Amino acid sequence: MLGLFAHPDDEVFCMGGTIAKLTDGGAVARIVSLTRGEAGQIRDVAAATRRTLGEVRARELVGAGAALGVTDTRCLDLADGTLANRPVEELIETAVALIDEFRPDVVISFGPDGAYGHPDHVTVSNVATLATARTRSQPIMLHAVFPRSEQLLVGLIVDWLESLDDRFRGSEEFANGLMLFANGSSMLGYAADHLDVRFFPAGTFIIEQGEPPGELFLVLSGSADIVVESDDGSLNHLATVGPGCFVGEDGIARGQPRNAHVVAAESVTCFVLSPGAASPSAGRGSTSLVDRFVGEGPGAELPPDCIEVDVRAYADRKVEALACHRSQYALRADMFPPSLVQGLFGVEYFVQADSAAMSTDASQG
Numbered sequence: 528m529l530g531l532f533a534h535p536d537d538e539v540f541c542m543g544g545t546i547a548k549l550t551d552g553g554a555v556a557r558i559v560s561l562t563r564g565e566a567g568q569i570r571d572v573a574a575a576t577r578r579t580l581g582e583v584r585a586r587e588l589v590g591a592g593a594a595l596g597v598t599d600t601r602c603l604d605l606a607d608g609t610l611a612n613r614p615v616e617e618l619i620e621t622a623v624a625l626i627d628e629f630r631p632d633v634v635i636s637f638g639p640d641g642a643y644g645h646p647d648h649v650t651v652s653n654v655a656t657l658a659t660a661r662t663r664s665q666p667i668m669l670h671a672v673f674p675r676s677e678q679l680l681v682g683l684i685v686d687w688l689e690s691l692d693d694r695f696r697g698s699e700e701f702a703n704g705l706m707l708f709a710n711g712s713s714m715l716g717y718a719a720d721h722l723d724v725r726f727f728p729a730g731t732f733i734i735e736q737g738e739p740p741g742e743l744f745l746v747l748s749g750s751a752d753i754v755v756e757s758d759d760g761s762l763n764h765l766a767t768v769g770p771g772c773f774v775g776e777d778g779i780a781r782g783q784p785r786n787a788h789v790v791a792a793e794s795v796t797c798f799v800l801s802p803g804a805a806s807p808s809a810g811r812g813s814t815s816l817v818d819r820f821v822g823e824g825p826g827a828e829l830p831p832d833c834i835e836v837d838v839r840a841y842a843d844r845k846v847e848a849l850a851c852h853r854s855q856y857a858l859r860a861d862m863f864p865p866s867l868v869q870g871l872f873g874v875e876y877f878v879q880a881d882s883a884a885m886s887t888d889a890s891q892g
């Protein structure tokens with residue numbers, strides 16, 4: 528199996544679980560990235576500088592490959608961000624040479640949408656598909672598909688929090704890791720949550736008792752008091768929460784109005800996950816939950832003849848591989864509970880590309 532991608536880390540999101548499953552079953556795999564990803568993010572200054580990023584990401588690909596059972600990884604050094612501007616024939620020749628050298632049964636890359644429209648991804652998809660049709664061995668060409676899931680990260684997190692005996696308090700590293708993980712997951716359609724970072728000046732309500740639930744808050748900075756208001760208006764201070772604490776999970780789990788106020792004691796910043804953006808007309812207090820969120824809409828249907836690969840047993844290795852891309856995903860593999868990881872990453876989707884038809888189209892136009 529040959530995975531042909533644009534950047535180190537593309538392989539994990541497209542097919543990390545499938546790679547691990549295949550190599551576990553004895554398949555021989557090679558992963559090639561056309562660039563070293565030197566135009567990417569630097570999410571950890573300890574991991575790389577702009578000067579070293581390409582070299583670091585090439586090394587990270589080796590580590591991620593090892594986590595997925597692949598010892599044969601390769602980074603070409605085409606300039607990151609420029610693939611769409613290069614002569615396509617030159618890229619196709621490069622890809623044909625790679626395929627003819629390795630002679631895989633299957634080539635896997637992005638679909639024509641490049642997962643989310645990244646020009647490098649779109650180009651590598653096109654190039655890999657056209658190249659496959661021109662090779663002597665004519666391997667099967669698969670495109671990774673990212674159907675928009677209706678799965679909500681907020682639901683998975685709430686289930687997990689409710690299963691714990693004590694209030695969870697994550698580290699700053701956890702908070703950062705979860706934000707990166709949630710952003711990546713929602714961008715690729717693994718999860719449908721609305722994500723937001725909100726600031727609450729000291730003395731303002733983060734949650735008002737009696738409100739319908741829906742939003743889950745992860746405190747990033749500052750501290751907040753959890754206060755229960757009795758029928759006679761008296762206030763009972765229950766707890767103070769700080770960075771790394773979640774608030775709001777009980778109401779969501781029970782589907783009941785908020786049972787306490789959460790008030791910013793000092794200025795608080797929260798990462799907020801919800802099923803949709805808050806409706807502009809939603810008031811506060813005990814308004815109906817139905818009007819409160821504007822949903823993201825239903826998930827798209829799977830394309831016809833979609834291949835669904837059950838990778839639940841390999842989801843943890845997918846996160847392990849993601850964590851190897853430290854400069855991009857500053858997270859630790861054991862940071863998230865297995866239920867969350869399997870819920871998000873349990874299935875990977877592919878469609879078989881009709882390479883021959885594509886090459887005809889390309890030669891005509």
Ligand SMILES: [Zn+2]
Nearest residue numbers: 533534537648
């Ligand atoms: Zn990429």
